[in-house]
Amino acid sequence: MEFHSLNQYLQEVSTALDECDGEALASFVSFKDPHIANSKLQRDDPEGSCQRYLESPYDKLFAAHVKACFSVASHNFKDAHGYQVLAIQSFVKAFQLQKDENWALPIMYALILDLRTFANNADRELQRTGKGKKGDMLEKAADTVMSCFRVCASDGRSSIEVSKKWGMLFLVNQLFKIYFRFYVGRKAMFDSDYKMADDYLTFAFENCHRNCKKNLRMIMTYLVPVKMLLGNLPPQELLERHNLTHFGAVAQSVRTGNVQLLDKTLETHETFFIKTGVYLILEKLRAVVLRTLFKKVTELLKTHQVPLQAFQDALEMQGLADIDMDETECIVAGLIYSGNIKGYISHQHKKLVVSKVNPFPPIAALS
Structure with a gap:
């Protein structure tokens, strides 16, 4: 539907609310609907108009939606995310007052889907400008989703046909997509x-x-x-x-x-x-443990030219009795190659010559 003014849009919203038309209202708040590209609905001061057409808390819900449209048009996803959160908070106030009815579930679905999109975009925006930490917006999004989940989960007395609990599966799916970072992290x-x-x-x-x-x-x-x-x-x-x-x-x-x-x-x-x-x-921590051991040997001898025999002796004291000099030299060479030790092996003198500046770099600097 094409709207010629904000007032026409709000009149259609008011009619859909009177008819408890959840599907129509879902399209009116969805950022997949063409209305969001309508410049007449991209306003940063819609509160007065919303209050004339809609009762509380729906006036605040749709005022936040219109302001989110304005922010998206300005490519300001951080503000869009904030307005989307306000819209959902207003929706929750109305939703929890509805007894024995679940016609508003489609509205919740549309609001939550766009919230996750805005959170991802806002996170990228904040990281690019250096003004935020990865996941900040998604964290707030998860808290907002949980507010809807609590309303759905607490609807224990309604019959199954009109129960809000139908919305729980959708919300769990959205939370899973947010927390999917666990599986990405494990991979x-x-x-x-x-x-x-x-x-x-x-x-x-x-x-x-x-x-x-x-x-x-x-x-x-x-x-x-x-x-x-x-x-x-x-x-x-x-x-x-x-x-x-x-x-x-x-x-x-x-x-x-x-x-x-x-x-x-x-x-x-x-x-x-x-x-x-x-x-x-x-x-893989074996290399880190060996680095710590060899660092202790080096500090104990107080020299930057450490006999390889000293490392072999230390390994034998650790219970590696069958290790020989060639194996010891291979271990030291591996630690040098991986960056755990800054130095080189003097084969002629059978010594490890370590750097006089930070010979054992911090482990965090190696990864």
Whole structure:
């Protein structure tokens, strides 16, 4: 339908409200409908007109929608997201007052679909300008979706035909798409993109409901190894809170450079680590543990020309009794190649010559 004025649009909205026509009202708030491109509906001051045609809280809902149309036309998705949130908040006020009826569900569907789109666009806009953190807008979107979910879930007395609970499946699907970042983060971990994995898994953890203990533990199962590979070791209290003490000894081995402890822990909890898919990820921590061990040896000897024999002796003290000089040299060469050590091997003198400036770079700088 083509509208020749804002007043005509609001009159059609008023008629649809009187008739409880959820499908028509859904098209009137949808950004997939052609009306959003109508310049006559792109206003930043529609409140007065909305109040003349519509009762509260629908006047606020459609005022927010018109202002969102104005923001989208101006390519300002942060403001559009904000107005969409206001529109949904007004809708929720009206929706929860409706008893034994669910004709407004199509309106909710349209509002939530556009909210997620705006949140994604706003996140990209804020990141591009350096004014926001990844996921900020999606986090707010998830909170808004949950406000609708609570209204639907609390409708326990209505008959099935008019129950608002029909909307729960749609809302769960939208929340899944928002929290899909967990699965993206896990894939990034397996692809060895640990910084990306950290971003997505951290977002999933911070936005997971605090009462969803099982989900929190599942996210942490992958986030903890990623954090350790980036040089951030988890506090024991955090591991105990989520029943993930399997990682405690792993963190201790990284902290102290104890290769023997790492091997023993991987063996002891092998079934759990393999089942969750993190065993090979934890194996990569061996280089970090060796780096810590060799750093301690270097600091103990207080020289930038460290005999390779000293490293071999340290490895033997860790229980690696069958290691020889060639293997030791290969380990040191691998650490140099991966950036864990800044230096070179003097084959003639059987020594590791380390840089006098930051010879063991921070782990976070390597990923």
